[in-house]
Amino acid sequence: MSKRKAFVNFVKAENIFFMVAVTVLAMAVRLRFFGYISSDYRQFLSGWFELLRQNGGLSAVGINFGDYTPAYYYLLALLTYLPFSGLHLIKALSCAGDVAAAYYVFRIVDRKYGEFWGEIAYAVTLFLPSVILNSAVWAQCDSIYTAALLACICYLMEDRQYLAVTAFSIALAFKLQAVFLAPFLFVLLLKGRIKARCLLIPPLVYVISILPAAVMGRNFWELLTVYFRQSQEYNELTMNLPNLFTWFPADAPESVGRAAVLAAGALVLFTFAYLCAQKFRITDEMLVSLALFYVMLLPYFLPFMHERYWYPADLLSLVFAFYFPEKFYVPVITVMSSVYAYSRFLFGFRFISMKLFSVLMLFNLIWVAIHIIYRIRDGSDWKVMRRGWTD
Template sequence: MSSTNVQAKLRAPAPWLVVLAAAGQAWLLWPLFTPDMTAYLIPWLETIRARGVLDAFAQPFSNYMPSYLYLLAVFSPLAAWLDPMSVIKLLSVAGTAALALAMHRLLGALQVSERARWAALVVALPSVAFNALLMGQCDAIYVAACLMAVAMAIERRHFAMFLWCGVAVAFKAQAVLVAPFFLAVAIQRRVSPAQWLAAPAALLALMLPALLAGWPPADLATIYFRQAETFSNDIARNAPNIWSLAGMVAPDFAPRLFGLALAAALGAAAWFVAKMQIVRFGHAGLVGMAALAALLSAGLLPRMHERYFMLADLLILAFAIARGTRSAFALAALVQLGSFAAIVGYLGLGAPMVAVGASCMIAATWLAARPLANPNANDNPPAGRTPRPTLLRRVVPYDIDGRLRFRGNGE
């Protein structure tokens, strides 16, 4: 069956079904909360209310970057009518709406039909819903910025690409999980170093209000380093990756593998960047490679948490929507299952669910990496197509699911 015929049968879910699923999750999760809410998020909101918006930023009161705290300050007046937990979750819901808009923009760059209905599906994804409606986290915001950066990469708007990268890092350090993709694209396309400066410029611009209010520069510069030391005794924190499995098998020895884990992640990133220089992908394949970068990074870096695969969840979904094949959607479902299983494990079902999630993620990463690991494995063109010669070039145009794509230079 051709890809076109398959895509015709895989249509976006009906809007009423998405609304029903989202409403059901909201009804179930809104009254609940996690320890992070009472230990961190609510005290930060109360600090802003007690000190006032301007005075609150005169000194550090959070281990998050100020970007998120600005938004929390904007929502803080709602605490006069709502309980603090609801205010924080409303901000997270607003972040989810931004994520859906970013998905719509990315699907537009991929020229996907019915992209509004596909983008709406984002709000009903279990990993997204649990992140906002239960945990009250802001991961949707940095993921939205990363999706915008990938859209800019597809459209070859490299200055905007790096600008969105800087915005993403300003909200969460986890944005660097997809950094190998942007590095590979920038090197491959010989992007001017001057355009790379857009990322630190955006980061600095978002730090500037806090700096002007009096927040010490040294504290801002070290926030992410201090975050990394928060759980220094763990090799992984319910993350669906190989290190969680190692922690289950040898809990006392696993933390000693920190150096090995870091070396493995850096080595995989170097391999990814190098292979991206000789293998070209179409637009859908590029999004698949961005998802692979996030899967490799979160899968191999130490001290990852259960929600750190959310970026891969959304990128692989965008790839599946763009490709429209059953195999692509199966891959997206595998990633979503892995992410959700780890979250459920964190919420109380424990190590067995995390192990299930890790198994799913490892399998999905292996499947996604095949076009880079062995690009010549499938040298048969699709039926009815004749490959064009690649004169004096070491370029193999593939899509992530192994199908050859002959599109000139692969862009």
Template sequence: MVLYVACLPLSNGDVREHLLHWTAYLIEHGRFAALGDGFSEYAPPYLYLLSLGTLLAPLTGQLVAIKLVSIAGTLFLAGCMRWLLAAVVDRDTARRGALLLLVIPTVVANGPAWGQCDALYAGFVLVAVGGVARGRIALAMLATGVAVSFKLQAVFIAPLVLATLLASRGRWWTLAFLPSAFAAMMVPAWLAGRPALDLARLYVTQGEYFHDLARSVPNMWQVLRALAPNLPYGPGVVVGLIVAAIAVVLVALAARDRLDDPRRVLLVALTGAMLVPYVLPKMHNRYFFLADVLSFAYASASPSPRAARIAVLVQLASLLAYATFLVHLMGGAFVGALVMTCALIMTIREFDAKVAPLGTGLAVTPEIQGRTRPELRRRRPNTAR
């Protein structure tokens, strides 16, 4: 609480150039009526919450009102983390994981310090992952649709969604819940007067906001751009989209037989959250936030030295990218890209590693990964006792 309160007066370029202007626009043009105008490039669901937050502005000031919305989103994220972990570990571990999430560096930097809202879409993604882990596929699809309505980065769990359908764990018709949930979240803005076509093209418009293959993001395009400064934008976007699509399909095909354990579901989600933004162009420095959260969740659910190293490296890479904007650290995103590359390699190795058969009661450690199934079956009665 002390840490979050200390973050309330902190400001930055995004707050001064965007969030404060949007808050003032909501107050001046009517909290509901303003939603019918395209005054912000952010998706309407966040603007709904920001509009409610402006009710506190006369008491707290606009900056603090913005931060309180972000902090509320962070608390929501922690609650979703507890729900996700409860599908994998015992209740006490899930509660500890949710509490610890509130103080990991990128979570504090993203919401309370930066005033951003990535915790909102990430929270719904955690609900989606927990839904798949519990076999509640309709809930997972609904949560994914809501997450996409907040931010398009929610599509980074596309490998898990596709793997779930390929494994016949859910009906293909449940995909209809994704656009349905997205459309439902746009209804208030439409009722306020915003054109339906404008809302349907929301993310197409966002994609035209800047023309840059990498925006201080720790991914491969940051490295490629440093090695080849004149890398053409158009071909780079096409190549990146094709590589990302291939990566999604390959991960889904490899994962479709690995969804019988909640830990594996979590690992598939983490792999997508790291690999997709790593190969996609036009990413921002905060686009690994979902990987930050899921790597922490995986380390909490499957404690091992490698899982812990992955979580630490992802945090470090993201923080270096954050620092390029928040404290103007030169070269932070480039170094972060190298760190993220190491984390991604370790994650892929974890993804390919052998997993103990269900019901053995054994932790997934290097000591048991090389054992055969008969050896594990022979140990099962003793482990149970």
């Protein structure tokens, strides 16, 4: 073996050791919070888990319970065969999602820099406060669908469009919030980066995901319309997410929410019109920028948003900062906003007005939009460097 090859192998082994050590340390930190019981766990998750455990695990997925899609229940059902408490198993599942999400952050950042920075991005992801709070404290599973969204972006960078759309479809089969990335994919469809036949993948994956539950006895139509029923469950304009509707009175009529949904749709259509009218190269940098823009845009301008709905933006803003280091403030503001929103729900913190974070997130959104416009107007990366733009 040559000295050069031996050195390369040593560096790779060293990187793997670093990531394993970081993962072990991150899990050790999470274990300290495994005893915390959130209201969501008491009201929903514990009951779902015990129902599955008492009725035979996987054989119970045909029982009609909860308001999630079956994909998450399949994973919970598999966990019921392990001899540990439901609280710890549910949190362990979510923590596994943290690792999967961090892995795809690593791949995306490593694609730009190669050695070292991908591993650093992996470590930072696992120690983001919002990531730890979501899984280890709250026992929520947002890391699972977000990992699939990050996989979608990673595979698009590798020009594997079918695998990318499949990853998005898996995310959508787990959580409706995956739809925040849908406008980004639609832009790529309009630009010819994704073929029209890929539109068949999401419904196909979703139908496949609900078939086991349907075969076991659940009503097929009810499984098809889970997300429609979810959208009707809440009528508060905002549920602790510091978006536009933080400024609206709590007793605003439902008609305001319906009008806001239409207005948000019109805004998305406007962005489609602008982007389709422009000619630009769809580089890795542009993919990261557009993806972040849309996962920030929709939760900001849509009503009925929960505290956790900027979770994909938390991780994508981190990726964005690695691609554009001078914009380090974007993940700082985004993660701070998420952490405070989580803390209001979990611990009752009320020491800062949500309106402040609403303004900061609007600043973030506008600045990411301006960043995209600058890159489009410059036309190519070499022009950006030559003219000295901040990107």
